[in-house]
Amino acid sequence: MDQDALRVDGLFLSRSGRTVLSGVSFALAPGSFCGLIGVNGSGKTTLIRALLGLLPADAGGIEGAARGHRALGYVPQKIDADPYMPLRARDVVALGFDGHRYGLPLPSRRRRDRVAAMLAAVGADAFADRRLGDLSGGQQQRIFIAHALVREPQLLLLDEPLANLDMPSIAGIVSVLKRIARESGVTVLISSHDVNPLVGALDRVIYLAGGGAVSGRPDEVLRSGVLSRLYGHHIDVLRVHGRLVIVPAGETHPIAPDEPHVERLE
């Protein structure tokens, strides 16, 4: 048996002929809650699509216990469905259960129970019978998480699920995901351009920059020295009133590293 849920080794990925990631390596332990952090365009979506098998790798390997269609759950960064799509929230989750199957969807108690359990797990009972297009962004996000979880994947990949959400929704979704990772042993990889909403919950950070990646515990990775080596130039990692701020040195920024309420993480 494979020790890691996922192991990425020297992975090279490109889009339209341009190299996006060159030689990225990391491993995810089963049941861990992992953050994929990087600025816009750093390659988070590209990496997630490659892990899902939606994008071929130029070189390098992706291995681990959580491989293949049965083992993967996916929440895309953006779903632009028709607002009149005739699907209730509940139907979307049911499509996660058996939407790839052929034939008429005969009534099934197993499917109904699984769907109901997932809707409850993500806190979507109240709007389960409403049309998908009538739900808010945060409500849809919960539905797509339930959709991805209903087949009980070993690895759940979520692409920027927290973008466009307010603070209470972010806290709600992070705690739902954290609980699912803990209770059912699912490995969760969640991408975000901001580390702050996640940092308290993460077991592991994979930080993307300049086509490369560093990974480790948050307190190992989110340090000036580590990120400076990754970026190839000096980076300040500052803690300001408990919030992490990652700034290239010399960039005009409202926070001066030497002010008293600012802590610099070497």
Added chain:
Amino acid sequence: MTLLSFLPAGFLDSGPVQRALVTGAVAAVISAIAGVLTLIRGQSFAGHALTDVSAAGGAAAVLFGAGPLAGFLAGALVGGFGMETVELRRRSERDLVAGIMLGLGLGVSALILGRIVSSGSNGGAPVTILFGSLFILPPGVILPVSICGAVAVVLAALFTRPLLLAALDPDLLTVQGGSPRLMRLVHLTMLALAVAVSSLTVGAILSTAFLIGPAATATRLSARPGRTMALAAILGLIAGWGGILMSYKSYDWTDGHAWPVSFCIVALIVAAHLLLPPVFGRLLKPRQKG
């Protein structure tokens, strides 16, 4: 037979009327199912472009002395699979390809119909191809029309779930082990069958109305996939049969200048779309808990 007593005398005994009713019903049902899928995939315009390529096919079939149905079907398939071969990077590019396809289809139709008319062999061909020929269908049409209907219904029954999932997001289907490409081909085939049979009914140009109208009304009335398709089929059937009856009766209302059946069907489709969602949309909304 009190239920049917409002029908004109001899209405159901007439061979042309029987053929019109069967063909209209098949067109309504396939168009409803294919139409809902076309709407939710955001491909209404591509569906419309397909009807114009289909018109060119129908015209070509008439030019060579064949029945228009095979031509409509061949045209729609060629148009659909032609569009499919073009690599698309985003949805909006499909409108561009469809627009070019539409122009090409209508241009070729104009060329072929012009040839037919100037040869003096069939002056009615343009109206038949573009606006339908429901009351002058030959007896042999029932079998091919029924086969088209049966194939479309079987495809829908087999592929509804992956078609819906792919419409939501093709990547979700891929991740679950399905094939979005296969779903595109299935949808195109259903679309071609729907366009071909409705072109016989309301004509190539108006077949979009049959495809999109009842489906659009149904998606506003129901939020459940199976019910939406069934509702679209019922609405299409009512408009189709109602339009046939209305056209038949209009002979009496207008002292001899009967309204074309295409006009009657489309008028009913539009009336349903304008009236039903505001009246029933609220009633059919699910009860909201919490």
